[in-house]
Amino acid sequence: MNSTLLSLPLQFGIVDISLHPEAHPIGKYRFKIGKKVVEIPLLPVSIVMGLVFVLLGLWIASLGEEGVNLFKLGGGLLALWGIASALIFYSFFSYYKNFEIKSEIREVERQFDDAMFQLGHLLYTGQPIEKSLERLKMSTGKLKISKLFERILDNIRRFGFNFKKAIFDPRVGAAKFYPSYIIRNMLSIVADSVERGITGAAKTMMAIGSYLKSVHSVEEYMKETLDETISDMSFMMNLLAPISCGIVVGLATVMVMVLYHLVNIIASITGLSSSITPLADASFLMGIVDIKKIVPAEAFLVIVGSYMLEVIVLLSGFLTTLEYGGDPIEKHRLITKGVLFGMLIFTFCVLAIYFIFGSLIKLMWKP
Numbered sequence: 001m002n003s004t005l006l007s008l009p010l011q012f013g014i015v016d017i018s019l020h021p022e023a024h025p026i027g028k029y030r031f032k033i034g035k036k037v038v039e040i041p042l043l044p045v046s047i048v049m050g051l052v053f054v055l056l057g058l059w060i061a062s063l064g065e066e067g068v069n070l071f072k073l074g075g076g077l078l079a080l081w082g083i084a085s086a087l088i089f090y091s092f093f094s095y096y097k098n099f100e101i102k103s104e105i106r107e108v109e110r111q112f113d114d115a116m117f118q119l120g121h122l123l124y125t126g127q128p129i130e131k132s133l134e135r136l137k138m139s140t141g142k143l144k145i146s147k148l149f150e151r152i153l154d155n156i157r158r159f160g161f162n163f164k165k166a167i168f169d170p171r172v173g174a175a176k177f178y179p180s181y182i183i184r185n186m187l188s189i190v191a192d193s194v195e196r197g198i199t200g201a202a203k204t205m206m207a208i209g210s211y212l213k214s215v216h217s218v219e220e221y222m223k224e225t226l227d228e229t230i231s232d233m234s235f236m237m238n239l240l241a242p243i244s245c246g247i248v249v250g251l252a253t254v255m256v257m258v259l260y261h262l263v264n265i266i267a268s269i270t271g272l273s274s275s276i277t278p279l280a281d282a283s284f285l286m287g288i289v290d291i292k293k294i295v296p297a298e299a300f301l302v303i304v305g306s307y308m309l310e311v312i313v314l315l316s317g318f319l320t321t322l323e324y325g326g327d328p329i330e331k332h333r334l335i336t337k338g339v340l341f342g343m344l345i346f347t348f349c350v351l352a353i354y355f356i357f358g359s360l361i362k363l364m365w366k367p
Helices: 002-006 042-063 070-124 129-139 146-159 163-168 181-196 198-272 282-288 297-324 328-364
Strands: 028-033 036-041
Touching: 028 070, 036 042, 042 070, 070 129, 070 181, 070 198, 070 297, 070 328, 129 146, 146 163, 163 181, 181 198, 198 297, 198 328, 297 328
Parallel strands: none
Antiparallel strands: 028 036
């Protein structure tokens, strides 16, 4: 997958959320206690939480009798959910708050071209930049980008900054809250053009609006081109892998149940027919099937389930690079969603096959 991705052309830009003052690093969760900001490392917490579920699952599995039963199966599922819960916990709290910030910035990027057209038209009428920003803020009041213009105006009026400093001041500049290469570069061009004259700034903003519309058209075309590949990968990650692995585990569990019933039947026959020497010989029974060497159903469940989780994580990384340019926030979002729904589907398939076919087997061989 890495070889394939390295051969692709450059695609979508990534919003560097780490530069935002309210964002937290990947792998840490930030919250406030009064005025103090506390960061909790997620990795040790997720490992401890996962180990608790795994150990609890192993303990429940040890309570069941030899063979296949609900204790063994439930314990195996709980142990697998322990591994999955560690992945879900770590990924969810790595992206949750950052995703809101990133979504707002992406929305501003999409609205930036129209806003530049409007600001260019306002400047063409001869109005000063502050008055033009005020009218633009009012006309975009329901859009996310209005907060950007509101921050710029607030810095101009409160601190007496000029247009460029109101945007790029290191402490309170508006660009500090929008760590997007597109937004910052375009605002830098606009700020420089404003210093050289209103008419030139108006033409620059109109050109920026046209350029951004072309960029958005190219992005939409690339998304349409990759849509089939992305859909196939999403289907494999969200449905095909969990269903196929769940069916494999469910059928393997049924096969182990059948083998145990066969062993019990043959053992009962040898007990009733001791005069038949081959049947009465225990080595004959062990020669047919050594039940002690069969992989326990709960162990097989954890092995196949772990493989499913690996597939989901790998495909999440692949899809993130294809669709979002390798954005770590999107990667953790896809891992959280994929692991959660994958485990739900996997658990449903295993339990459904166990209860349906297990009840039939018990009914067929009911003494």
